Amino acid sequence: MKKLFFEYSVEAGNFTKAGDASSNFKKVLKQLNVDPQVIKRIVVALYEGEVNIVAHSVGGNIFCNIDPKSVNLILKDDGPGIPDINKAMQVGFSTASAKVREMGFGAGMGLVNMKNNVDFLKIESEMGKGTKVELTVNL
């Protein structure tokens, strides 16, 4: 089956660039004639994940795999890791600093919003090593 692969690197702490990967990938999905409402779900989840890397990690990468059946995204960062994933999945739970909240991020809805928009979500995290978020949306 035909596949396409895209990779984006995400810089830590740079909110000016946060969303660039999502916007780029959105353009790809539009060019591939993916259903507009499905594109929206993918991009909303991807944007949440991208902002998480910018806000919480020391930097990371996004790997996007597309085939005619599904879109699979892997968001990997190099640390510091999530201490309690279950807690992080709770509505409203946030570790964001005041500075980040002032910019309109970090309301504690990120992972929840991500989960609501995708068909499959898996989060693995190791303190000191990093976090890997994998999500799939069926087409």
Next chain:
Amino acid sequence: MAKDNKQFYHALKVSYDSCIGCSHCMISCPTEAIRIREGKAIIYENKCVDCGECLKVCPVYAIYIEEDDFNKINNYKHRIALVPEVFFGQFPAEMSKKQISDAILAFGFTEVVEVEISAPILAAQINNYAAANPDVKPLISSFCPAIVRLIQVKFPALTQNIMLLKPPIDITSLYVRKKMSEEGVQPEDIGVFYISTCAAKIAAIKSPVGEDISLINGIINMDTLFNKVFKYLKNEKSQEPEEVYKSINDTFSGWSLTSGESSHIKGRSLAIDGIHNTIEILEKVENEEIKNIDFLELRACDESCAGGVLLTANRFLVAETINNSKVSLQEYQTLDINHYKDYITERMTIQKVKPRSMMKLDENMEIAMMKLKKASKILQSLSLTDCTACGAPNCQAFANDIAQGNAEINQCFFIQRNKEISGEITVEESVNELKKIWGTRKFINKRK
């Protein structure tokens, strides 16, 4: 461009006699709908949203807006000029609205009705609509037809956010028709003519989105009428000072200006003007980067309708004039149109706005994937200077054109040079490629 089927009416046309193939329009087009072929600008019909940016930058007035023959008004016994408030805003203060209206009548119309008289009814309906559809956030105004079309082609997921209510032109026309038929006028005797600010409004009337038929019989471009009326008033001998009178012909609301709409809508709203500003906001709304906004007023032109391409006066001055003569909504409540409020309200909804993405490389996703792969590979071999010598607005658009079979790699100026060096093609062959894009005239040696 044979692949582009012409299913949408466009008011913007290119005069091939005047076009010098300079590429200004191609570079300014927000949807990359223009290419240069044989020295002339051509418009991809399915990508064009009729915003008029191309017309604004054309140095030789080669892009024009089609209008109906002025004499068409004589086909009707009752000839109504539906005039937007910005038309009146263009005249100097010493020319009153009454004088301007009388001048319009002197050119053959039997009645002058201001488009925005329906604004108070619409404002109330938008608030009702928002309350009835709390899940639609943000609600996007249907006012500007260029924006509705932009969303259809570039932000298809957001078509669901467009409020399904008629714009003021249609509502006012509904009112005029109803009122006249109650007065005993036969429907076929009523000719409603819209004095258009821009190409998008014309396109919306000729091929409406979300409506089966248009309520407008014809279109006169605003500059055409302005030139007639202005000349008429300039040459008129001194007039009696006009009494200030309030009628449907003498009210301003500012609805068509920036914030004119959003200021009447409950909740948090944003008013954005300019098509590039709008695109920036819609990108973020689509990603849900911007949340918790209830209403978006989006207008393609800078200063909204005061900046319409068919206006003659400066947009900032027009906006100032209208703002200075702004009347409150209360003053509108006394208007005759309020007798028809129920009739109008029942007929105000439009059908769902359907997406028609122009970004897709192919209907079939697998083929689109192949084309995307091809386009990215081509892009890597290009100069990325966006020099436009290939007749496309930038290298990315050129790569996509090639992947879709609408262009040849040898049209690239840099590729040509490299191929000449390696002996793959001759200088003559590359010049011939360039001639196909820019026409033969540009290759005549004028230094001789």
